[in-house]
Amino acid sequence: MITRSISSTQPPRWQSLLAQGVRDVGELLARLDLDPTQAPGPLDPNSPFPLRVPLGFVARMRRGDWNDPLLRQVLPLNAESAHHPGFVLDPVGDAPSRRPGGLLHKYHGRVLMILTGACAIHCRYCFRRHFPYSEAHAARSRWQEAWDYLRDDTSIEEVILSGGDPLSLPDEKLGELTDALSEIPHIKRLRLHTRLPIVLPERIDDALSSWLENRRFQWVIVVHSNHALELDQTVAEALRKMSRTGAVMLNQAVLLKGVNDTAHAQIALSKRLFEIGVMPYYLHLLDRVAGTAHFEVEQTHARALIGQLAAQLPGYLVPRLAREEPGEPAKQVLAADL
Numbered sequence: 285m286i287t288r289s290i291s292s293t294q295p296p297r298w299q300s301l302l303a304q305g306v307r308d309v310g311e312l313l314a315r316l317d318l319d320p321t322q323a324p325g326p327l328d329p330n331s332p333f334p335l336r337v338p339l340g341f342v343a344r345m346r347r348g349d350w351n352d353p354l355l356r357q358v359l360p361l362n363a364e365s366a367h368h369p370g371f372v373l374d375p376v377g378d379a380p381s382r383r384p385g386g387l388l389h390k391y392h393g394r395v396l397m398i399l400t401g402a403c404a405i406h407c408r409y410c411f412r413r414h415f416p417y418s419e420a421h422a423a424r425s426r427w428q429e430a431w432d433y434l435r436d437d438t439s440i441e442e443v444i445l446s447g448g449d450p451l452s453l454p455d456e457k458l459g460e461l462t463d464a465l466s467e468i469p470h471i472k473r474l475r476l477h478t479r480l481p482i483v484l485p486e487r488i489d490d491a492l493s494s495w496l497e498n499r500r501f502q503w504v505i506v507v508h509s510n511h512a513l514e515l516d517q518t519v520a521e522a523l524r525k526m527s528r529t530g531a532v533m534l535n536q537a538v539l540l541k542g543v544n545d546t547a548h549a550q551i552a553l554s555k556r557l558f559e560i561g562v563m564p565y566y567l568h569l570l571d572r573v574a575g576t577a578h579f580e581v582e583q584t585h586a587r588a589l590i591g592q593l594a595a596q597l598p599g600y601l602v603p604r605l606a607r608e609e610p611g612e613p614a615k616q617v618l619a620a621d622l
């Protein structure tokens with residue numbers, strides 16, 4: 285059939301949507317009916333960490349609203365270049381945990397693989413915004429080193445595919461990756477850390493679902509959504525599609541001033557996640573990476589917030605408030621202030 289031969293020679297639709305993302309601050313503001321001269325603070329249209337946001341995510345932003353919580357996550361501000369003591373290039377101590385082949389090994393039994401530096405969206409608060417991807421990611425040419433490391437350490441039961449965003453890689457590469465991992469007998473679980481199902485739900489097409497149906501592994505998918513307004517119907521369908529493959533679905537969020545630092549926003553997020561088959565996992569305190577000080581929420585406020593959630597939600601809908609301390613054997617979970 286004609287349609288079939290055309291579609292088989294074309295790249296998948298998600299790749300063109302990925303390429304069409306907005307990269308120009310003026311264009312983003314025009315799409316949102318915002319006048320740049322009315323900005324609440326100076327913008328930085330030429331940031332070395334440039335604007336990047338898929339059109340579908342822009343469509344979920346409220347027009348004419350500088351305080352839209354989705355917009356705040358992507359809009360480059362001059363404030364990012366201000367120096368703040370304690371805000372550094374590598375706040376979570378990734379450097380000493382680097383292992384050959386683009387691996388990070390911090391915690392017992394699980395290893396994180398930095399597959400790519402690419403993402404569909406550039407989140408201004410990203411804790412890896414200064415990560416040395418070009419020298420430290422698992423480029424295809426370094427995979428053999430990674431397999432050697434994983435094979436030698438039989439305590440490793442879980443590999444976390446991360447980045448950047450691992451789902452920005454093409455399906456063929458993902459397939460090759462899991463084929464190689466499936467030959468290491470002590471690896472039982474694969475975990476995906478990804479924001480793509482939230483920001484570009486078209487990525488979850490039939491080819492991706494078949495990849496996830498690989499039954500050699502137990503899959504855990506940890507998506508990254510910070511606000512209920514991110515989770516529209518298209519995202520809900522993408523997440524349900526992933527969930528139907530049998531994967532355990534979790535969410536991690538970052539607590540961000542001006543985005544989701546109210547009990548109302550957090551409760552709405554937990555309820556919406558549950559509605560679409562995803563359990564809240566971590567609510568991270570901001571990692572103190574250079575350029576992000578304006579997003580920081582005080583720890584006392586964060587603990588009070590978790591207390592409010594605990595008082596209003598069933599226990600399973602309260603995320604763990606977590607902070608990463610370099611050198612510790614696990615992420616630190618902070619108690620709720622009740």
Ligand SMILES: *Cc1c(COP(=O)(O)O)cnc(C)c1O
Pocket residue numbers: 381388389390391394395396444614615
């Ligand atoms: C966060 C992280 C993990 C995962 O930690 P969990 O508590 O199991 O979610 C694993 N490895 C590295 C390097 C990490 O930063």
Ligand code: SF4
Pocket residue numbers: 402403404405406407409410411412413447448449479508
């Ligand atoms: S999707 Fe994740 S890795 Fe990519 S910019 Fe956002 S926070 Fe950073």
